[in-house]
Amino acid sequence: xxxxxxxxxxxxxxxxxxxxxxxxxxxxxxxxxxxxxxxxxxxxxxxxxxxxxxxxxxxxxxxxxxxxxxxxxxxxxxxxxxxxxxxxxxxxx
Numbered sequence: 001x002x003x004x005x006x007x008x009x010x011x012x013x014x015x016x017x018x019x020x021x022x023x024x025x026x027x028x029x030x031x032x033x034x035x036x037x038x039x040x041x042x043x044x045x046x047x048x049x050x051x052x053x054x055x056x057x058x059x060x061x062x063x064x065x066x067x068x069x070x071x072x073x074x075x076x077x078x079x080x081x082x083x084x085x086x087x088x089x090x091x092x093x
Contacts, residue, residue: 044069047089057083 050062050069059082063069069076069092076088 044092047086050089057085058089059083 045066047058050058050066052062060070060073063073063084072092073084076084076092078088078091
C-alpha cells in the first residue's frame, strides 16, 4: 500500500472509533451534544389548603405536617408574630 492509502485507512479507523465511542452516550460525533439544565420546581401546597381554621394565617400547628415549611417557618415569619401571613408564605421557595 502506498502512504496515501495507509493515511486514509488510518483516518477512517480513527473516525469510526470516535463515532463508536460516542454512540455509547447516545450521541454521534456529527451531532453536537447539548447540556440540559435541570431546574428544581417546588410544588408547595396552596396557602388556603394549609389554613385549616381559615383565619388568614398559618400557625405552627397548621404547618406541622410539612417538614420543609416547618423548618423554614421561623425565617419566613419576618414580623415574628408566630404565624405566617399569605405574603410571608409567598416568599417560601
